[in-house]
Amino acid sequence: MRRRFAECKIKRGGAIEIAEHHEPLGNRLIRHFGIEVREIRAFGYFALLFFLLGAGLALGRGSSNSLFLKRFGVAHLPETYAIIGLTLFVASMGYAALADRLRPERLLWGVLLVLAALLGVNWTLIVYTDLMFAYPVYFIIFELVSELLALHATLYFSCNFDSLQVKRLLPLGLASLQAGGMCGGIGLAGIAAYSGSQHAAAAWAVLALLAAALVAKHHGKGKVSPFYRPQRRGGGELRRALDQVLQGIRFTGRSALLRFASIGIFFMVVALYCASYASKAVLVVAFPNEAELTIVFGVLAFVTGATALLIQAFFTGKLLLRFGVRTMNLVFPLTTIAVVCGMIFFPGVAAALVVMLNRHVVMPAIRNPVRSLLFEALPDWMQGRARALSLGLVLPLALFASGLLLHFSQSIKPGLAVLLPALLAAFLFFYLSIRMNAAYVHSMLMTLKEKLYLPEGQAGELGRGEDAQLLEELINGVKHGDDQVALAYARVLISGFPAQAADVILERMRTASVRTRDALLRLVGPCLPHQLVKRLEVEGGDAHETSTRLSLHLSIAGDHAAGLIEKCLAAKNPRLVGCGIVGAFQHEDEEWAHRGAHVLEVMLRSDQETTLLSALEALRTVRATAFSGRICSLLSHPSPRVQRGCLQALAAIGRAEIERIDPLVESIYASRDHQLRAACVRCYALLEPSRRDSLCLRALSDNHPLVAMTAMDTLHQCSENFGTLLLSWLCDQTIRPRAQEVVLDYLKLHGLLLHVLPTVAESKIATAEMMAHVLYLLDKSVLGMDSAEGANALFRIVLRERVGQAIRLALAALEPIVDRNRLRIVRASLHGRDRRQVARAIEALSHVDLPLVSGRLRNLLLSLNGSGMSQRMIFPDALTALNWARHSADEWLRECALADRSAGGVGA
Structure with a gap:
């Protein structure tokens, strides 16, 4: 790589320029649809698989409907719907038990083989026998397969991509399904015109075998879906399968999202099947010939497939990114209300065709992708069961209810008796979709929190x-x-x-x-009432516990206080003597105070470290200013523990000779002991205001959070310019992001300077956008595409890390302004490496009612995670961006950019 750029320098005789990388037309088209280069192979496989499935479903839909309606009769539809409900219940229960236990590719392969066998047998019965039950069986096979196969195909797709990829690519995958439906519709029309609609079942069986062979080839060497999480295996498969079904039912009761979704599906099915019955009755009368009706269904499959394909390929993904999942979740309920009203007020072939368009265009192009994204808010271990249970319990019940409703409506007035309940069900579906939207964000946050x-x-x-x-x-x-x-x-x-x-x-x-008993006693001591303290024994297990018990007894100043003080002052253990000194100073009699001061002075002149520590600990409580001079003398003691005790005592007393302690505190701060440095920072409060503020600001950047928190305490308690100093410090790019995060956590914990936090967040987002644009331009340039080693690779790693840190700082600053619990969960999720959790966190941000978060910050995260979202243009070209990095206030970023140039990676 260096040789290439060296040759360029010789040829040009000057500075090296960055040549922009011109992508081939094919790659640009792929990027236009939101597909990354690394995703082409996997998505191509799913596009071909979905194409075969779509073509087969189109053949089955048109042929099963025309054969049933013409040869078996539209009057038998209600009873058939009820039978489909019961059959679907059994099939779905079996699927629910196996959905998360078998690898999705293995289950799909098995379903396709079974489907091909059933279609072959059914085609034989239709062509070579006169058995009438073959037609309803064929119709039932299609209805079962259309539900279960579409459900499992989306689950299989989700097991191979993360949530952000699913959001981008699933609409395109379903577009492939529609493209297959278009070809299947044309094929159905040709089959009906030249050989009869009954032969479509054989063509569907061949397509199922081709799809099974494709799945087997893709997973031929034991390749497993990357996001599939296998369950525990062993004996008792049936019992565990039933347990899984029961777990899903219980989870439906706990999850508001799944509960509203399930009830909404019930009313959606009632509305759709009642309207579908009315539209099919109209079409049967309008097209009396079987071949004509089959051709109509084939052409309708082509039109609906083409329309749905157009919407999915060019609009669905962009609409989801623009308006969000919750808004798009209301589209299908509203169109369902509209088409049912059209059938009521304008009955006829046109209204019947619009009903079919709503079900076969809006539902696959809008409703199905949205529903898949809604279910991404559920825990991973429950998604397969939730889909299967909603399909296996709710849909069969809705089909059975629709069958009964249609059966009884035939004896009244078929038109209004069917359509008025459909309209009511459509309005309830719309209401439940609104409730589902309200539960969506909460469910996603709970899934992240797990x-x-x-x-x-x-x-x-x-x-x-x-x-x-x-x-x-x-x-x-x-x-x-x-x-x-x-x-x-x-x-x-x-x-x-x-x-x-x-x-x-x-x-x-x-x-x-x-040791634990002493820690528990220190913890609970301040909360104990005097009656309980008096009941405590004075003697403990060791000197530490005994001193803790004595301190509690002396704090209540009872009648026996003088005896305890005398006992402590006469003890040989310096810790007990320290307790006696504290008790003497707290006693009402001044003689005890003089005696305690005398003992304290003797202890401070001792050469024993334990004696000095006990005396200094007592001084922190009694705060005797007369001993400040002796404490300053002890600051030069060689023991770090004694130095820390002296600093803590001086901070508690609040008085010292500034000229004497300033150089001592400055030298002690160089220690590697973070507790000693924190004690130094506490003593900064004794210095001059300007000196104190500058030293505290320096301590805010300390590597240990305890030192930074102590500096914040000191500034907050002593500085008059606390707000101005902190705002300037937080917006300073030379400060380590981790240090700024500690300070932000302190401000949020104590509720300080909340009004300046939006300014801090906006500053961090702007910085992150600039660095992200530098990274984006590097990736587009020849340099960014080819130079993957050395200084350039390090520079890009640092850029990405700095962008992530700036984003986390912005979220930390916004926590008190937005939903604190939500942003805290999002911050923790973004900090991890699980791509699925990161995708859910970004989706949760889109539902924050603050444009800075749901707009700029979310778009920034989407662009960094390869969603296809365009970058915010800040720099005109890569050279300008790199020059900005070389003059950045961030020292680490600046050094990496300069190192990249010195390695021959960039031009001057």
Whole structure:
């Protein structure tokens, strides 16, 4: 690669230019449809498979309808619908049990082979016998296959692409299905005109065998769908299959999205089949000849396929990206209401054809892709069962209900008696679609949350409430046999339910180790009433626990306080002596205070580290300013623990000689001990305001979050320019993104400067857009296409990482303004590497009622994840973009861009 650019330099005699990469026409057409180069092979396979399936379904739809209506009679449709409902229930239950247990490609291969066998037998019965039941059987086979095969084909497709890819590519895949339907319709018309519609079943069987052979060839070497997650295998297949079905039913009760979707499907089927019955009755009268009716169905299959193909190829994907899933989910209910009204007010062939167009154009082009995307909001392990259960329980029940309704309507007035219930069902379908939209985002967030880990600080927020079930779970956690687990639950319990925590924690202390018992006592001590403190034994398991118990007893200043102080001051353990000093200073008698001060002074002059630490710990409580000079002298002690104790004591006292401690604090901050650095930052409050602010701003960029949080505390408590300083610091591109994220978390936790956070978010999004455009231009250039090694590869890695960090910072800044829980889940999902969870997170952003999030930020994420969304144009060409990177305020990005140039990758 370097040789190529060196030759270019010799030829041109000057700076190297970046040649723009001109893609072939085929690649540009593929990109126009939103297909990435890496997806061509996989999508080509599905396009061919869907084409074969679509052609077969078109042959089956037209031939089964014409043969049934002309040879068996339209009057038998209601009873046949009821039989289809019962048969579909049995078939769907079997499919539900196998959908997530067998690999989707293996199940599809088996279904196609069984279909070919059934069609061959049925064709033989129709052609060579006079058995009338062959016609309803053929009609039932088509209805079953059209539902189950379309359902499993979309599931199979989803197991090979992530959610964003499905959103882009599924409409195109279904367009291939429609293209096959077009060819199947023309083929059906030709078969009906020259050999009779009964031979279409044989042609369909041949297409099913070809599709099965294609699936077997694609997965011939054990290739498995990449997003398929196999279930546990073993004995008891039937029992586990039934358990899976029951789990799906229970999940339907818990999931509002699945519940509204299932009820909506019921009313949709009633509306469609009642309107379809009325339209078929009109067409049978209008076309008395079987061949004519078959040709009409064939031409209708071509027209509907062409129209649906046009919509899916050029409009569906773009409409979904432009208006979102929820808006597009309302299109089909509204068109269904319109066509039923047309049949009521304008009955005739035209209205009947419009009913067919609604079912075979709008439904596959709009409704089916939208429904697949809605089901992506469900957990991965439940999607197959949810689809199968809605098909196996709701659709059969709706078909059975439609059959009964049509049967009874024949004895009244066939037109209005059928269409008025259809209109009512269409309006209910529209209402339930609105309710489904409301449940969609919540279901997606819950699915994302199942995959995430909540940090301890966020888990603590869950405990703030009156949830009895949560309280019970926390109490059980405190009773856990592992001491560390019990201590973690105790922290959450004490923060969320302090009134109920004391008894539970004291009971757990009986079986805890000495160290855990001391930690639990320190945790619950401030919440204990005086009666419980008095009942505590003074002696503990070791000196640490004993000192904790003594501190609690001395804090209530009872009648026995003087005796305890005397006992502590006379003890040999310096920790107990420190407790006595604190008790002496808190006692009402001044003699005790003088005695405590004398003991404290003696301890501060000791050479023993443990004695000094105990004295400094006591000073943090009593805050005796007379000892500040001695504490400053101890700052030069060689022990980091003593230095930290001195700094903590000075910060607690709040008074020191500035000229004396400034250089000492500055030198101690160079330590590698983060706790020591945090103690230094706490002492910055004692310095001059300008010096304090500059040192605190420096500490905000510390590698350890404890130091940064301490600096935020100091600035917030002491600085008058807190807001101005923080806004400037957060918008500074020279600051590490991780440090800025820590500061943003602090501001959100304490509810500070919330009014400036939108400005910060907009600044980060603008920065991310600029870096993303640099990356985009690199990918389009010859340099970006060919140079995949060395400095250029490192530069692109850094660009992508910086874009992701800027996006996470923008989301962190927007949390208090938008739905905090939603953005927190989205942030955690984007931080992971699961492409499916990332896709769901981006989809969740599209439903945030803030243009900055649902517009610019979402489009940025879509473009970075290969959705085909166009980049926001910022730089005119790649050379200008790279020059911007070389002069960027981000030091790491600037160095990588300069290194890329020095390696011969870019021109000056």
